[in-house]
Amino acid sequence: MLAGLAGCGGSDSSFISSKTPVPDDGVKPPDVPVVRTVKFDPALCQQQDGAPYGQTVGISGTNLMVTSADVKASAAGCKVLAKGGTAIDAAIAVQAVLGVAEPFASGMAGGSVITYYDAASKKVRTFDGFSAAPATTGGVADIYRAVAQDVSSTTPFNICKSGLAANTSISSQQGNTNISGRAVGVPGTLKVLDLVYQSYGKTPWNQLWGDAIDLANNGFPMTPYMYKTLFADTAEYDDDGNLVSAGSGVSAWVNSAGTAKGAPRCKYPDIKARYCDATDASGQRPLAVGTIIRNTDLADTMQRVRDGGAAAFYNPAGPIAQAVVAKIGAGQLPCKSILPVAGTVAAPSVATTIAAIPSLMTTADFGSYRAVERQPLVGQRLGMTIYTQPAPSFGGVVTLYTLGLLERQNIKALPAFNGAQFVHLATEASRLANADRRNIVGDPAYSNIKERVNALLTPAYLDARAALITSTALGTVTTGGVADGIPAFAANADPANYDTMAALTVPAAKARQARKQAAVMLAKADRPAREEDWNTTSNIAIIDGYGNALSMTTTINTHWGAHIEAAGMMINNAMSNFSASTPGLDVNGYAPYKRPRSSIAPAIAFDASGKMRLVWGSAGGGPIPDYIVKTFLGHVLYGMDLQAAINADNWTGQNGIAELESGKPIANLVPNLITTYGNTAANAAATGLTSGLSGIAVSYDANGFPIYKGAADNRRNGGANGY
Template sequence: MHFPFSRTVTATLVVTAGWLTGCGGGSGSTVSLASPLPQPPSAGTPSPAPAPAPTEPTAPVRTVSFDPALCTLQAGAPYGQTVGITGTNMMVTSADVQASMAGCRILASGGSAIDAAITVQAMLNVTEPFASGLGGGTVITYYDAATKKVRTFDGFSAAPATTGGVADIYRAVAQDVSTTGGFNVCKTGLTAGASISSQQGNTNISARAAGVPGTLAVLDLVHKSYGRLAWNKLWDESIATATDGFPMTKYMYQTLYADSGEYDDDGNPVSAGSGVPAWVNSAGTVRGAARCKYPDINARYCLPSDTTKQQPLPVGTLIRNAELADTLTKVRDGGAAAFYDPAGAIAPAIVAKLTTGQLPCASVLPSAGTSSNPSTASTIARIPSLMTAADFASYKAVERKPLVGTRFGMTIYTQPAPSFGGVVTLYNLALMERKAIADTAFNSTAWLHLVTEGSRLANADRRNVVGDPAYSNINERVAALLSPAYLASRAALIGDTALGTVPAGGTGDGIPAFSSTDPTVYDPMASARTSPIVLARHTPARPTRLAKAAAEAGHEDWNTTSNVAIIDGWGNALSMTTTINTHWGAHIEAAGMMINNVMSNFSASTPGLDVNGYAAFKRPRSSIAPAIAFDAEGRLRLVWGSAGGGPIPDYIVKTFLGHVVYGMDLQAAINADNFTGQNGIAQLEAGKPIADEVARLISGYGNTSSNAQVTGLTSGLSGIAVGYDANGFPIYRGAADNRRNGGASGY
């Protein structure tokens, strides 16, 4: 791939950029970003012997090179970065090194941050099929360096139009019990409205849990505003990789099978045995089938010679996906419209696989696959989706107002509802400011007491407040939740003894009462009719708020999703989190893509307070919250986010505190041991030194074995820290979580 044409750019440093005519050629090119040129001197009175004019000092010039051959990775560590990558031109970091390299090559060919993000997502669809892809949802936080505008875009997957008249996805509809139209009775005696979760295994891992994918729609939306390269120039590397093959990685293998200790999809330890369970019931007594027992996963990713259908292909085995290559080719040539066209080739194929392709229904009795004998768990739930091809045509990605707040001298822009991750990030950081956490040693027992108590409080509040803002007064309630007065009252609850029961705030605390709204008249950009948000200098007293943006166009799984951070050659930055929800989503492949199971993130409907209840077209809340931070001078400082399910905002908080407050190198901050309180209890990362702190929390801070535990916390952080040299030119440090296959690429 070559830089398509040669350009020379002269710009006012950091603030504006203007194009000048250039010429030249070759695979490499440079762009000069300079300080303002001095003004010509005023005309003076002629003199017979004029003194030489004083020489104006030469303004420093930043030169950006565009050459794909310069893209590099950490030497000797192709999978699992251990130290950060430093560059001064551009940087990409993601959960897969092949994806990062592909994205860097796009930047080095003159592409923008969104151009590279599209290429990275396409490659992740190939190499990380268990975490994200075009069959899932994505949110993007985007910084435009030329205008200093930050915008947030929502491509979350959404519920189909048909709900069958039930309040949640765990109830049988007429289709499930019909014997006509090709549908079979799922279980003898099952009636419409009855629970299918207990009788069908876990509804969460079935076609019923699939939402209408939003990833491609949001990529298309952002590309229309900020793309520099043509859409059809961004897909070839991923198509070639799907065709020629990619290796089974160690991390992918671990998502399918554990040879010894295991953690279930909620991060809880389970007994050793064959195969990582696809689901475990709330009592921990019944386990679902190992992932390799699911036909679509088995056919492509599992060992054909294993008659028990449990073991994956060995690490390093080359995996090809011709079906996915064909889908990516159709999207390359036909754009996002080719994916969402209800009469096209892709949407009907997905719907067919999720509906009639899931028949007949297969019963799972509560006694199947007990924890003491996991190998007997061989039956999977096959529950048809209610989706139609028309749902694809009606799907729209939307722009929302960023959630923004100033914490520890940094202004953070993050995702608003239906993400709860942005709320928790700003909420807990505000509590930590008020508790003067900077005076406490990082990851000490006292430090962990503060951050886990803050996370527990955030969890209690976000569960009652955050959901799809089209269906209730969520934005109003979030604003109250993040008001200085409310945050001060919550910080006051953190003492020297852990809270036994964490109280949620309510109307008596200044949180407005829940009120339903009409989603048909909802406008996510209401009251933002002037211009996108423009960065200002830091004002210490500025409260958290729902910022203005452009007028232009169940339980969360612990160890899932994927994150991408990018800064391009013009200084534009993108933080993107992308997901098919839990690992391997619905465990169903269609058109070469794994399909999401995002509707399992809806909560059981509560009469009068369906903040996150199931409804047609609704988007369930999510923990993902890609963020961008600026210093008091308005300079870009940190672009970061994480994978990892419910604890995602805690991983984001940990990294921010480590890097910004304690001055740690970004890679070291990412590598630091994890904590969370998003399950309502203090949980610390198993297998790391931090696990020893559980006993100290119990002995020193009044925790009990029921609210302080060790668990699996596999984060998937990626980020770029930005420093500045003596001339004010940026220095990028790309970092990625070594718990997965992460790696940065740049120069």
């Protein structure tokens, strides 16, 4: 991106351009290098105008930029960059603050993936820190089945449900199990941050935690968005974004039939103790917006990590791993799984008990976890080269697949972004992409995922799939198979020896290091259709003063994860992302050490000349790749300011139907999709699509020096910070 790099420290850095400005008289003098000076001064950091919630235009800067889903986190990141830190340094500080201020979305007890651009080598690298299954999984096909301990009458175990037998369903409607210790995966966020830091960190590790520790000790406010994750004052939406009723009270889950609802989140003891109003007679209302919340337990945990590094977190004999395992295990949570009696869709019954289904995780699982580097997924789309996350992320696949179909449908010729024809094409492309990814994408250590993904993204296959899109919506979407050129599923006989970097051309020493990092493979995946949460997770985008860039998506999976707090951290429920039924059970089934697939896919795009143009990603569950595609099209193809493209109304086809963001003008297109484009009332609907986008657009001045435009989704509490 930058022609040269002179130094990495001090109060400024100089970058050289070979261009010489032409004076007013039109006579060009001999070429004299033009020097770009990057200033390092925390006093220069500025927050995006209108943020949070009111931002309409991105903030501009020429030195450095950071953006995230929380304004305090972005400010902490800018401070690190402005002191000479690198993108990964700032990402650690941003993630630390997000873990305090957005406990419902991400934190050290979750998983993350990182797409990193190294300006010195001009290379993009992708790193996987997804949460993973423990070594012991009880020999069952999915997390919704009882293991031997669940049916034992020996203390501290109790029978989960009367008459339950081993390998039978603990919760046939899944809601209980999804929010329990059984759904907890081994956290990967801190490990992947540490892995990238080993290559690119500059600021001492122990100097990156101060803002987050202070915030946890001194307090942070209940935000409007956090409040909405706990309670709805008007219409109530479930975690799939579907309208449940016009009343209030957000349940933690709603069964697939819509007849039974979980207890409100403030009924869960750990959430209630810290985030809910103790004076509320109903026991379900959170603290009022603006109420100061403190988390000294989390401050203590971060201090241990600050002083002892990632090793302090993953040490099986250390207090953090022991606290987490003790809290989610059988000693703390004797098994109990009781579903409410089913009601009707119009009046779902509500659970009065909280499920307690213990984890099978041990502290040894913390010690065996490894973050891994993977080969980036790369595609040329609409004049840009996009680097994104490979499997077990399906988000990268869907991003490139959807854009590939839309490119073939000549979407750039359409006059109206988010107009009726645009939305028809976009949702049809998304429906096709998501139908295929469910059969194909999972942990690449366990089967021939990479070979099958490559086949999905070949020009010939995309040509054939694009031809299925006409002016009339598909009634149903069928998936491709062997007859279409997709290789048959083939299990990997030895996942533990899978080399994630085998296809890369790297020096022998680095190859050996990659093999060592991949020696123990742990893995992640998503729930079947209609079960993926819409509104969770968090995204970070950073460009530092040296031209390095990072896009990172971080998550504890669904809102509030397992609804369990340990050592001040909300714990993930990532294993609820494993498939419990076909399609996808073969590629995304539950197994020891395996990583379930995920929609998260932070990306970086470059133009035809190799200049970086966009660093972006999103939160928001299953439709994340659609939010990424929408933003790319709005900004790159239609020339919108990045903030306007991010704020634009959302759409998705990820559940096999065209869904448009409710409460926004785009929802008015639903009747048009039915009458003009042949959808039915069953496959076109308005629903809750709450994205969490953040990104940085890059343009260049006459000297070839970058101009950054930082933006963050106005649906969340974020904003950009830089100068």
